[in-house]
Amino acid sequence: MRIRIVDAFTDRPFAGNPAGVLLLDDVFPDDDWLQHVAAEVNHAETAFAHRLPEGGEADWALRWFTPVTEVAQCGHATLATAHVLHTTGAETGPVRFATLSGVLTATPAEDGSITLDFPTAPLTPVEIPDRVAEALGAEPAAVFDTGPNIGDLLVELADERTVLGLAPDHRALGAHSSRGVIATARADEPSLGYDFVSRCFFPNVGIDEDQVTGSAHTALAPHWSARLGRDELTGLQASRRSGLVRTRLRGERTLLTGRAVTVIEGELLA
Structure with missing residues (x-):
């Protein structure tokens, strides 16, 4: 085979x-x-x-x-x-x-x-969970539940630098969702070719940090499309390998x- x-x-x-x-x-x-x-x-x-x-x-x-x-x-x-x-x-x-x-x-x-x-992942605003800031290593600006299909918390942080500098406690993060946590922020310099940045931590399925997560972008696309007023965006998932995901929001579906x-x-x- x-x-x-x-x-x-x-x-x-x-x-x-x-x-x-x-x-x-x-x-x-x-x-x-x-x-x-x-x-x-x-x-x-x-x-x-x-x-x-x-x-x-x-x-x-x-x-x-x-x-x-x-x-x-x-x-x-x-x-x-x-x-x-x-x-x-x-x-x-x-x-x-x-x-x-x-x-x-x-x-x-x-x-x-x-x-x-x-x-498209359904986003529901939630109260910032106790100790999630401590586990992530940064104070959230907003937190959203992403629904059962992907089972993550989407956490918006202050800026790109904060996302890139995260050094989370992966075991502690696992207590806050069924799969893990998507950390994201608006791009500091959209002229570099991406509109938002993310990192994804999924300790509950054996992946402390994922390199580039397509499914997470079904939540990131509606979140940032609402923030930025555009249905077509590009996300950079920053990791030791990194990658770009182009997104197009179409209501209940995300391309x-x-x-x-x-x-x-x-x-x-x-």
């Missing part, structure tokens, strides 16, 4: 967010095997997909596993899977994935980018656009 490592939300190797991708012959194997493979790959997510019969609402079934658990939504591993399908010739146009978050579509463009169609690069291809023997 072929296994690939794909860097997503980047146009160059060794940047963006790496994901494992396995295209399966038929149905999903048992969950223990899927989890063991994801733990062996040991990236933030490993995606498993198999083709579905023609005539249905989706073309492929898709699941995502971190090294420790299955998750309900993942942007970068969906982008990575779509990239593999298109670069191997398995698909040539839009691809519909049946997932725990419903049917998600990935549409390739002539410039090599891929646009994902995801549900996420990025590129991907295959960096490793091999044979899974287990």
Whole structure:
């Protein structure tokens, strides 16, 4: 069985967010095997997909596993899977994935980018939780619940410098949401090519800090579109690898656009 490592939300190797991708012959194997493979790959997510019969609402079934658990939504591993399908010739146009978050579509463009169609996260303002500032290492300006699909707290901070300088207590952050915390601020210099900056900490699913998180941008897009008065934005997720996510808000759906690069291809023997 072929296994690939794909860097997503980047146009160059060794940047963006790496994901494992396995295209399966038929149905999903048992969950223990899927989890063991994801733990062996040991990236933030490993995606498993198999083709579905023609005539249905989706073309492929898709699941995502971190090294420790299955998750309900993942942007970068969906982008990575779509990239593999298109670069191997398995698909040539839009691809519909049946997932725990419903049917998600990935549409390739002539410039090599891929646009994902995801549900927009519902944002609900909440009181600043006790001790979240201490756990994060910065005082929030506003805090929002992002709903059950991604299960994060979105925390707006004072400025980009504050986001970049965070050194949180990951264990303490885990007490404040089901997945983790999205920290964000408006870009200091939009002329640099991005409108807002973020960092994402997901200790409850085994990822202390994610490199570039597509699903988080389904919450970041409506938040910053409301703040900045524009439906089309670009977010920089700052990390040791970093990556750009172009967002377009369409009501209950959010479009996420990025590129991907295959960096490793091999044979899974287990």
